[in-house]
Amino acid sequence: MVTGTGLLAAGLNLAPTPPPRPGSTAAPDRSVSPGTALSRSVPVRVEIPAISVRAEVVPVAADADGRLEVPPLDRPTVAGWYRPGASPGEAGNAVIVGHVDSLRGPAVFFNLGRLRAGDTIRVTRSDGEVVTFAVDGVGSYPKDRFPTDRVYGGGAAARLRLITCGGRFDLRQGDYLDNIVVFASRVR
Amino acid sequence: MxxxxxxxxxxxxxxxxxxxxxxxxxxxxxxxxxxxxxxxxxxxxxxxxxxxxxxxxxxxxxxxxxxxxxxxxxxxxxxxxxxxxxxxxxxxxxxxxxxxxxxxxxxxxxxxxxPIGGAPAGGGGSSAGGTTAAVAFTAGGALLGAGATGLVVLLRRRRHAGAVA
Incomplete structure (x- = not known):
């Protein structure tokens, strides 16, 4: 009974650290010269010094319901590259997704909401190129109003989008209600 | 020219x-x-x-x-x-x-x-009210219930034993 009472108390007041929220709404993408786009190459690692992220990247696509796939929850330190889209450094928007947390606690993109304009993101590709991006802005969006066009749309410039969960965790749905999206443009 | x-x-x-x-x-x-x-x-x-x-x-x-x-x-x-x-x-x-x-x-x-909509990129383990909390709450409730049932049975047996003696 003592254990039960303890667990009840824990259930009511467990893990008091929700994921950080972005400071302001996402700024529009910076106007950048398209420069010389790289050819296609699979990304293998993402590094974000400002929030101490160094993570392996694996390819993902979509699940049977057409929703963006994410790496399995039992590998919370791994990020997923959206394979049907551009690769980092190619013309267009490359998309990398990572969990905000797992059942055990914070995961690879837990601190994504802390990023600010100008922060650096480096992506290493399988061809050995390291592509550097600068953050243009960070936004929080309800999942039913996800900015599909800004995330997956593209142009001549090489851009990067990082996605994770945010906002309130809905117990009934077993999912967070929002997505945090980082918008970044290639600088090197 | x-x-x-x-x-x-x-x-x-x-x-x-x-x-x-x-x-x-x-x-x-x-x-x-x-x-x-x-x-x-x-x-x-x-x-x-x-x-x-x-x-x-x-x-x-x-x-x-x-x-x-x-x-x-x-x-x-x-x-x-x-x-x-x-x-x-x-x-x-x-x-x-x-x-x-x-x-x-x-x-x-x-x-x-x-893809459709956003990404399901979280398990809730870091969030107040998240999955882990729910699991702990449910387990705690179940244990508490089992403990209470055991206590009731124990008290009944003791009363019954007292009545026989």
């Missing part, structure tokens, strides 16, 4: 025009919206095709498509349009090349089929 200058200008003009031509041709075909979640509908329009010449054929190619779509309606801004339903499309970027009823090319455009 003057003739040479005119010829030179004409050559530059033709060259410049040739350079610009592909860009102009690209704008003759549009896809709206340019990105759609899989299962959405996009409208293909060949803006410069004359409806009197007959239907436009839109040739759609991409990750898992190589199909022709025939125009069905006159576009409000001119030209001809067709709707394309993207259910069953593989995610990725598709190219639409249009051919007018008279056989002339109306250029091409691209659209992107994307």
């Amino acid at each position: 003057k003739a040479q200058a005119v010829l030179g200008s004409a050559a530059v003009g033709v060259g410049f025009g040739t350079l610009l031509l592909p860009a102009v041709a690209l704008a003759d075909t549009t896809v709206s919206p340019a990105t759609t979640p899989v299962g959405g509908t996009v409208v293909l329009t060949a803006t410069t095709c004359n409806p009197k010449d007959g239907d436009v054929i839109f040739h759609v190619t991409g990750p898992n498509r190589d199909q022709n779509v025939r125009s069905t309606t006159a576009a409000a801004g001119g030209g001809l349009s067709a709707e394309l339903f993207t259910a069953g499309f593989t995610l990725g970027t598709y190219t639409v090349a249009a051919t007018c009823g008279n056989g002339s090319s109306a250029g091409s455009a691209q659209f992107t089929v994307t």
Whole structure:
């Protein structure tokens, strides 16, 4: 009974650290010269010094319901590259997704909401190129109003989008209600 | 000398025009919206095709498509349009090349089929009220219930034993 009472108390007041929220709404993408786009190459690692992220990247696509796939929850330190889209450094928007947390606690993109304009993101590709991006802005969006066009749309410039969960965790749905999206443009 | 200058200008003009031509041709075909979640509908329009010449054929190619779509309606801004339903499309970027009823090319455009909605990228383990909390709460409730039942049974037995003695 003592254990039960303890667990009840824990259930009511467990893990008091929700994921950080972005400071302001996402700024529009910076106007950048398209420069010389790289050819296609699979990304293998993402590094974000400002929030101490160094993570392996694996390819993902979509699940049977057409929703963006994410790496399995039992590998919370791994990020997923959206394979049907551009690769980092190619013309267009490359998309990398990572969990905000797992059942055990914070995961690879837990601190994504802390990023600010100008922060650096480096992506290493399988061809050995390291592509550097600068953050243009960070936004929080309800999942039913996800900015599909800004995330997956593209142009001549090489851009990067990082996605994770945010906002309130809905117990009934077993999912967070929002997505945090980082918008970044290639600088090197 | 003057003739040479005119010829030179004409050559530059033709060259410049040739350079610009592909860009102009690209704008003759549009896809709206340019990105759609899989299962959405996009409208293909060949803006410069004359409806009197007959239907436009839109040739759609991409990750898992190589199909022709025939125009069905006159576009409000001119030209001809067709709707394309993207259910069953593989995610990725598709190219639409249009051919007018008279056989002339109306250029091409691209659209992107994307995942639906946002990403389910969290387990709730770091959030107050998250899954771990729910599991602990439920387990705690169950244990508490079992403990209470055990206590009731124990008290009943003790009372029963007391009554017999």
